[in-house]
Amino acid sequence: MPLPETEVPGALQTALVSRGIRMTRQRRIILEIIETATQHLDAAQILRKAARVDPNINRVTIYRTLGLLKRHGLVDELDLLHVKGEGHFYERRPQRDHMHMTCLRCGKVQEFESDLFDRVKGQVERDCHFHILLARFEIGGYCASCRK
Amino acid sequence: MPLPETEVPGALQTALVSRGIRMTRQRRIILEIIETATQHLDAAQILRKAARVDPNINRVTIYRTLGLLKRHGLVDELDLLHVKGEGHFYERRPQRDHMHMTCLRCGKVQEFESDLFDRVKGQVERDCHFHILLARFEIGGYCASCRK
């Protein structure tokens, strides 16, 4: 995940409120966690962090809030090809789409942006008359360190 | 899924046996179902079809056989961006990778091969020194019919 978090604090909250979504104590906690995350989190990790602020927060609320953010295109869901187990991981939707490469040996996840990647999406939009809202490109294999 | 099934019958079974994998009655049934499928099947559909041949076959066996085929690179697992529910879908690994575009309105799934797509993978291999074994490119949006 891109480390420099060059974003206005509370941007997710602002985005939801501007769409007329009701803001609750629980949602504020979850959004704050996602905004300040420096790595891909899964639902259990988000729950654990949230429980430190409000021990009564329920797992179901985590899942429902993640679903809400997904539907509004504010977070992307990854499964990293199930290399790290069956769970899903979440990240704020970035300015520009990127690919995720997961090493099948060491489990490290790299991200990669590319003009070619953007051009493939352009080709799909043109050739297939398909209006893209979501693009997930996940790659599995061996990273530079592990392929030696 | 590419409709013309231009493949030797029993190719999956041959591939497994040649790798020294033990062939069982249950596996033969499951492989046959996957080979003759004309659309992406999920585990429950495979189980239902298998139960018509052997009512005692267990769902765990379905999951384990799918895991085996995945590990050997003989089938690809898709989640079609969870548009059709949380389950996973399976298809035999094709000669050439393709993208999957799922319409968020009507649920239709299209496939698309592209040189650009192949070139992105080449770029990742070169620029990131990453040895690709698996590539999944899933797109969500509105198809030509639904975007009108």
Add this chain to the structure above:
DNA sequence: CTGCTTGACGCAAAGCGTTGCAACACCATT
């Protein structure tokens, strides 16, 4: 500030997929 409507929360239960374990079946060897 108070009341009201509607959406969100928490709980319980169900669905999908995985894991541990004992019994079984494949198949190589004899």
Add this chain to the structure above:
DNA sequence: AATGGTGTTGCAACGCTTTGCGTCAAGCAG
């Protein structure tokens, strides 16, 4: 054709995620 070792199966139980439902609280109107 019988035997034996090893991998596979089925069952039960568990973990992750979603769904149904009654209660509660956000935030608009007065």
